[in-house]
Amino acid sequence: MIVGIPRGLFYYYYGDLWTGFLDALGVSYILSEETNREIIDLGMHYATDEMCLSMKIYLGHIASLKGKCDTILVPRIDNYGTKNQTCTNFLAAFDIVRNLFSLEPLTYNINYEKMQTEEEAFKKIGKELGFEEESSLRAYHNALTSINYQRQKCISKNIESLRTEKVKVLVVGHPYNLHDAFIGKPILDFLKKNHVEIIDSNLFHENITEELGEKMQQGLYFKYSKNLMGSIALCLDKVDGIVFLTAFPCGIDSLVNEIAFRYLKIPHIEIVIDELDSMVGIETRLESFIDVLERNGGHEKSSDVSTNGRL
């Protein structure tokens, strides 16, 4: 039995956990390719035209997996408690896929309000794949430990890069946008090419960002947007500029980014990407943004020198 894992949305949060789990159980799986034009066209074909770009790409990944696997892993993540809701696309993806592709995905339903925890979800998957509860639990916990270890390493590296002397930019965006080969990667690559140190807004300890996010704006209840808000609060005085990266038309970002803008006194830029965008226009905007940052940085340094000189 081959499990298909689409490389989109949830994958960037939990993908390593899934692959670790399936590896430990010895189940073979197939990952869809990195996003390319073909996948986007497939996604556009299946999706409703008003869906957000990330969702369109996700559906494209599923379409590309069709016929290559026996079952597919499309989770449904309802909430992590009342104060930690998720985007409604995360709730609906499971049923959208069932209706669009007439596939029956594995049952993976997380709803902490109704005590359906992640552990329960993995137990259910294990059962559907024909494993006993004990072995799937063991596999889950093993995978979780190694994931946590790796995440810890990434977080320390991310925090380490906050201390460099280079121009530092916090890139705020959902991981499924930031690390997607079509949406975020070209932008991150471009920033790197221009000697900008990138701080990933998702690589911080969640309990810290959650608390900071709540402090910054009361009443946020979408888990991921709250964490992003917290990461902004955390880095506010440590970075030179902030890039907001959004897929068109992300419902939550449209409001949360606007709220965040009103707190910011450092240079920031919002980049909204849809499926027709060319990289050229974005590069021009990013270039001038980097120019502003460098001038700001240089200005501070030169003023330091002048005062020193006078003294």
Added chain:
Amino acid sequence: MKKVVTYPQMGDYNVPIYYLLTHILHCEVKKPLKISDRTVELGNKYSPTFVCMPFKYTLGTFLESLEDGANVLIQLGGGCRYGYYYALQQEIIKEQGYTFEFINLVTEGKSDIKKIIKEFRKIDSHFSILKSAYYLFITTKMIKYMDKIDHQIRKNIGFEQKKGEHLKLKQEMLTRFEQNKGYFHLFFTYLSYKRKFKKIKKNKENCLKVGIIGELYTIMEPFANYDLEIMLSQYGIEVTRFTNATYLLFQKKKRVKKYLKKVGKFSKNRLGADALDNVGRLVYLGEKGYDGAIHIKSSFCTPEIGVMPILRRVSEEYKIPLLFFSFDTNTSKVGIETRIEAFYDMIEMRKQNE
């Protein structure tokens, strides 16, 4: 400073809300203006680019009320990003230089009664819980009666002999409701108007039946859907609509459970906001042999966009024609009329062929 309370405008529900607020608060209450082109323009000007339409409408209403001297704004919140509205609207209005207080009745999709009472105490030190409980009871009854009457109107308005009779009578009823004195008075007013509505002469036989489903604000605020119900009634169509305040306040929880059992084939889970309800309703319309259904929403409404592929499959399986509308602030009415006309021709031909 004297406090002047106001709230967002939605359909005819400003009557019961006005009634409630004037009776429980000891300060001035300002009725929001009906939504006009200016409201939309104001809201549009200060809103983010791809926010959904209710945000723009409510923001526009607030700005208009603030111009008129209101300084306490009441906003609700819901299951989707509706709950984030107040945070941004507060900031936007602050930037316009107004001093005001903002009361958010629903946080994180749930309302905390203790917190609400605390907030009301802040505006009005004489706020009495017992009195407000009594008036809240009357208001809920008023909303229920209004919705019942509305249901009847939707069924019959297309077939009245004298044009405009229903709407005139309804307006009369709403003014009577506004001057209501106590529960029994309300009940008898309702009964008498129910009788009056029944007496209206109509010639109705074997008509087309269409159900309207979709996002709640667009459905309930006639300005937002370009008077779709009236437009349909002019073609002699009987309109059924499910979303109203009674549904949202009292019936939703029960119905969702029922729908979940019924539509398991299409959707096994809740889909956020009213999305699952709409699947259930479309299945219902299909089973009852309706001639068509219209799904309306504001553009960028994520839950409703997500449910569209599912609705499409339901409509295929139940063979019920389904028309999608996505309204934004600059949709033109003419385009909608054309599409409705084509839809009407189609469902009529279908009916004749049967």
